[in-house]
Every structure is written in structure tokens, then in C-alpha cells.
Amino acid sequence: MPEESPPDEQPSFDIPSLEAMDAYLPQFKFEKLAACGGMGAVYKAYQESLDRWVAVKILPPEFGAEREFSDRFKVEARAMAKLNHTNIVGVYDFGITAGGHLYLVMEWIEGRSLHDMIHKGGLSLRKATNLAMQLCEALSFAHEHQIIHRDIKPGNIMVNDADHVKVADFGLARPVSDEAEQENPFGTPDYAAPEIRGGSVVDHRVDIYAAGVVLYEMITGTVPKEPRRSVTEFAQVSKRWDEIIARAMHADPDKRYQDASEFRAHINVAMKQAAEPGAAPARPIAIDLGLGLDSGRIAGLKGPLMAGSMKPAVQAKPATRGPRQQQLMVAAGAAGVVLGGLLALIFRPSSKETVIKAGAGATPVEIQQVMQKLEHDDAELTKLLHSFAEDCAATGADQSPNSEMAEKLRKAHQATLLAKVRERQEAARRAEIVAEQVEKLKGAPSLKALQKAAE
Numbered sequence: 001m002p003e004e005s006p007p008d009e010q011p012s013f014d015i016p017s018l019e020a021m022d023a024y025l026p027q028f029k030f031e032k033l034a035a036c037g038g039m040g041a042v043y044k045a046y047q048e049s050l051d052r053w054v055a056v057k058i059l060p061p062e063f064g065a066e067r068e069f070s071d072r073f074k075v076e077a078r079a080m081a082k083l084n085h086t087n088i089v090g091v092y093d094f095g096i097t098a099g100g101h102l103y104l105v106m107e108w109i110e111g112r113s114l115h116d117m118i119h120k121g122g123l124s125l126r127k128a129t130n131l132a133m134q135l136c137e138a139l140s141f142a143h144e145h146q147i148i149h150r151d152i153k154p155g156n157i158m159v160n161d162a163d164h165v166k167v168a169d170f171g172l173a174r175p176v177s178d179e180a181e182q183e184n185p186f187g188t189p190d191y192a193a194p195e196i197r198g199g200s201v202v203d204h205r206v207d208i209y210a211a212g213v214v215l216y217e218m219i220t221g222t223v224p225k226e227p228r229r230s231v232t233e234f235a236q237v238s239k240r241w242d243e244i245i246a247r248a249m250h251a252d253p254d255k256r257y258q259d260a261s262e263f264r265a266h267i268n269v270a271m272k273q274a275a276e277p278g279a280a281p282a283r284p285i286a287i288d289l290g291l292g293l294d295s296g297r298i299a300g301l302k303g304p305l306m307a308g309s310m311k312p313a314v315q316a317k318p319a320t321r322g323p324r325q326q327q328l329m330v331a332a333g334a335a336g337v338v339l340g341g342l343l344a345l346i347f348r349p350s351s352k353e354t355v356i357k358a359g360a361g362a363t364p365v366e367i368q369q370v371m372q373k374l375e376h377d378d379a380e381l382t383k384l385l386h387s388f389a390e391d392c393a394a395t396g397a398d399q400s401p402n403s404e405m406a407e408k409l410r411k412a413h414q415a416t417l418l419a420k421v422r423e424r425q426e427a428a429r430r431a432e433i434v435a436e437q438v439e440k441l442k443g444a445p446s447l448k449a450l451q452k453a454a455e
Contacts (some may be wrong), residue, residue: 015041016099024097028056028105044108053108054092057169065100066169073102080104080145087138089158089168106168111160118154118218125237127163128218130270134165136213142167143204143260144423150202152210153191154217170349190223194251205253208263212248212256215241215267224249238338240270261416268412289351381420388413 021030028045033044040059045381047054063069084090090107095186097103114131117123123131135157142149149156158166193209195202214223219241220234228249231241244266248254257263282350375382392409400406 009237013062016058016101018043019151020099021045021097021151024099024101025056025103026364028054030056047105055089055106055108056103057106058097058103061100064096064102077104079145083142083145083147085141086140087134087165087167087218088142089166095309096380107166109160109166109168111158111166113155114157114159114165114214114218115154117159118221122221123218125219125235125274126271127269128215130163130346131157131159131165132211132267133264134217135167135214136260136267138167139204139207139211139260140264143207146407148202149207149210150196151188151189151191152207152214154214155188157214193253203253204260205258206262208257209249209253210244211260215248216245238270244270296343299356307407378424380419385417418455 015033016024016366017037018030022028025045027049028047030043030045032044033041034044034055040057043056043058045054045056047051074094077091080091081094089109091104092107095103139149139152144412149167152167155171156167158168178410186241189197191210191213193202196206213223216228216231216418219231219237222234224245228246229247230239231237232239244263247255247266248257248263257266258407287327371382374385388409392406413420
């Protein structure tokens, strides 16, 4: 489990002995003190009833004595227990010991903390980016469930012998809200976004900022200082990593990556560029939406995908579409699979509306209408489609549509888009159910009358 400090350092509070912990929580057999620090201690223990090893984390007794903190701890523990993901340490139980220590029972991870890996040996660029992408996957899942970690740092990231990441210690996690951060007493300053330090309202983008710091630290071996030094001063890597890290760590949250999956996609592209030095540089590309069209390409995607600025490309001379010459079809990887769902969602029919149908017979005009409507109604999905176009251009996958790289890009963006579409469809379904229930209440007595009758 992640170490707040080595077990042999002087802890900041009176750490219970193994015998005391056996008495406090007799359902476990405590084997060793794994880590300790100002915010608590972690023990390795055996849970005989379920024949498994677990990590038991306790907090200092003063936290258990504070009603407000104790109530918040319960809310957080329940939220953490819902985060069932391969890259997140599982939470099994929580409570308070007879000695007044709030405790969490978690999945025991055999491995090292990322902090140890960075500072006791160093990481190759390939390993660093692999771990960073797994971190992004964990954060993306947590954010989709409206949970912000708030204390992402190498010490809270475990890595096993198979280089599998487990993000731990969601001790500062809480549901997303509009409340400003009055203080961040438990976070780590080197990884804290400016809005946390400034007492502003925070959202999931504080975790993206911290993940940017972690990526910088994995590449350079040190946390960034102001002014931030280029990663090229520490390692023989491309300056593109500076661009990626600068965006993740931008002081303005609106100019950072807006979700962890977007951050992951850019790391993935940069790593593939590093692995293939001969890859074609980024350039404007023309994309066939793969809807059975012989013409009507959407071209010139040099900047953000702005549907209002899209124009059909000039008709090119006929050419034989061989494996190396045909355009990379976005539909094969994303749009073609989900556009039907997008259209059903975007052009949600009413009794007097006509649905625009997508499929093999879709025209360039219909596609342009879809993209214009999508950009207006769903900026997030528009960004995802644009991200796919950027990734294809950056890697040269548009020129090698049958390559392994192109296939991986297609699958990654297809999965992301499908997940987003399903979320929106589910939200729309729930909205319909709510609307139906509200409709039923129109002829009902007033809420006050209902309450009085219930009494």
C-alpha cells in the first residue's frame, strides 16, 4: 500500500500496536504496520472469514472525535466503495475502533508505490506513459461517478510487478459540488491546482492538474517548479511532452484537458510518435465519415472541429483505394458506429418533428447538419470526435488505415464515444420517466395537502 512515510519514522500520533489492533478489530489478524504518517497508519491484516489479505487504514483519534469530519468520512467511504475499477484500490468496509480511530478496510496490493519507483531507480519513458494512461483511466472512471480524488500524487499510486496501477487513498474524495474549497489541509501542495490553493470552487480538473504533475515527475524525477523547466533538460524526449504537461497543468481549468480520457489519448499519441520516429508529422486531414459516401469529405481539420467552418473538400481526382491510399474512416472507429445513436439523441423526435436518419444513404448535407447540431448541443462529444481526428493526423494513421496503430485508435475512441452516448441516452430515459411522473402529479392535491394526509 502507498506509504505516507516509512514505518520506522517517528509518527505524528500514537500508533496502536498489532496487539491493540487485534483487540480493536478482532475480525482481522494484524500482521504488520505497513506505513504511517501524519494522516494515519496502514496495516496489513488477514481476514479469515473471507480468506484474504486486506489493508486497514486508521486515522488519528482526534478526527474520530470531530462530528463533522466523522460524518464526512462516512459519506466518502460509501462513495469510495462504489468505485469498482481495475485501476482503483477497492474499499470493503469502514467504521470506528473502540479506541476512537476511524478506519477503512481496503484491498491489499502487493507492490511498490509510484513514489518509490520514481525516486529509487527511475522509470523509462515507455513505462512512465503506460502508468500515466492507467492513472487517467482510473480518474476518468471516478469522475464519471462524480468523485474527485483531490490528492493525486505518486505516494497514492501503487504499481504491482506486472506494472498494473492501483490508485489508492481517496481520503480526500468527495462528491462533486459547487462549494468552494475553504482550505485543503490534507492535500499535497506540489500537486495542488491553483484553484485549490486559492480557495475557489473545484471540479474534476484538479485531478487532471495533479496527474500532469505526476507525469512530469515520472519523466524528470522531480516535481515541477516555477518557472517550469523543460522535460528535455532531464531526459532525451520530445518537446511534445512539455506541450502535453503544460496543457494538463494550465493555471486556467478551462484550458486544461477537460477530461482524463482526453489526456490519456494525447499521451498515447505522443508515445506512439516516440516509438516510431519516422511517423508523419501532424497535418490537416480529410476524413471520410464512412457512411457510404463517395464524396462530401469534411476537410481542413487543422484547428478545433468547428462545424460552422466545415466545407466539402475540393473533389480530388479518382484514385484506386489501396490499403495505403484510402482515407482513414472515422466511422470504422467511431462516428459510423455511434452516429445513429447520436442522431437519435440529437434529433429526439416529438409528435411533429421529422428525424434525420443516418446510414449508408446519408448525404453530405445531412452529415453537416448533424455536426452543427452536435457542436451546439454537446461540446464534449464534438471534442472527442476532434480528438480522434487529431490523433489520426498526429500518428499518420490516416495514411495507414489497416495498421495496428489505426486499429487501436479506432477501438479506443469507439469505446469512449459509445460510453458517452450511452450515458446521454440513459440520462434522457431518466428525464422521460421524471417527466411522466410530474405529469401524473398535475391533477394531484398540493404537496402540503399530501403531507398533511400522510400525518
